[in-house]
Amino acid sequence: NxxxxxxxxxxxxxxxxxxxxxxxxxxxxxxxxxxxxxPGMGLRLxxxxxxxxxxxKGEVPNGYNVSRLNKREFSLRLESAAPSxxxxxxxxxxxxAYSAEQYFGPGTRLTVT
Amino acid sequence: xxxxxxxxxxxxxxxxxIASLNCTYSDxxxxxxxxxxxxxxxxxxxxxxxxxxxxxxxxxxxxxxNKASQYVSLLIRDSQPSDSATYLCAVNINDYKLSFxxxxxxxxxx
Numbered sequence: 001n002x003x004x005x006x007x008x009x010x011x012x013x014x015x016x017x018x019x020x021x022x023x024x025x026x027x028x029x030x031x032x033x034x035x036x037x038x039p040g041m042g043l044r045l046x047x048x049x050x051x052x053x054x055x056x057k058g059e060v061p062n063g064y065n066v067s068r069l070n071k072r073e074f075s076l077r078l079e080s081a082a083p084s085x086x087x088x089x090x091x092x093x094x095x096x097a098y099s100a101e102q103y104f105g106p107g108t109r110l111t112v113t
Numbered sequence: 114x115x116x117x118x119x120x121x122x123x124x125x126x127x128x129x130x131i132a133s134l135n136c137t138y139s140d141x142x143x144x145x146x147x148x149x150x151x152x153x154x155x156x157x158x159x160x161x162x163x164x165x166x167x168x169x170x171x172x173x174x175x176x177x178x179n180k181a182s183q184y185v186s187l188l189i190r191d192s193q194p195s196d197s198a199t200y201l202c203a204v205n206i207n208d209y210k211l212s213f214x215x216x217x218x219x220x221x222x223x
Binding site (some may be wrong): 040041042045046063090102106 | 157159196201203213
């Protein structure tokens with residue numbers, strides 16, 4: 001099992017460009033999450049999907065959109081990248097509704113210039 | 114007030130000593146508590162979960178929970194250089210969402 005996979009690992013964007021971060025899990029988990037991690041600020045939830053077909057905003061959703069493509073895949077889109085979105089992005093998944101044990105992918109390091 | 118607060122450290126301990134990490138949380142309704150370990154440049158890895166008051170031991174790790182005081186801690190016994198990492202405390206704020214502390218960086222010196 002690969003667990004949670006993310007692509008790409010690294011990305012550099014210019015201000016105003018768009019991109020989609022991909023996430024997939026092979027653990028048959030129902031819930032998936034996108035976080036960003038910035039120095040000194042810990043992990044902050046951007047969006048989450050409690051189950052296939054549902055998505056909800058987290059703590060810092062502005063400037064992002066998500067798609068729960070199917071049970072395995074959850075993508076994060078930046079429509080018009082800004083330098084403030086320079087961060088490390090982690091995707092995570094958890095087994096079932098009401099299970100909060102989350103397992104993380106390897107992360108995407110994004111720089112917006 | 115932040116939902117989850119940790120001492121930022123860094124915490125430096127000699128090899129073989131006990132490292133003690135503390136975490137407080139603000140939501141009295143929280144029921145699930147987790148400790149993640151994150152090596153530099155890597156993703157968080159779940160190492161402990163605790164759901165009821167008291168102690169839970171797993172190898173060299175012991176998690177302690179006191180819901181009345183809204184306090185959760187992690188003890189690392191017989192600390193090894195491989196334990197050098199940032200430790201993140203996480204608390205559920207509803208059924209699906211976790212709130213994370215900023216992390217405590219631990220350095221184990223040989």
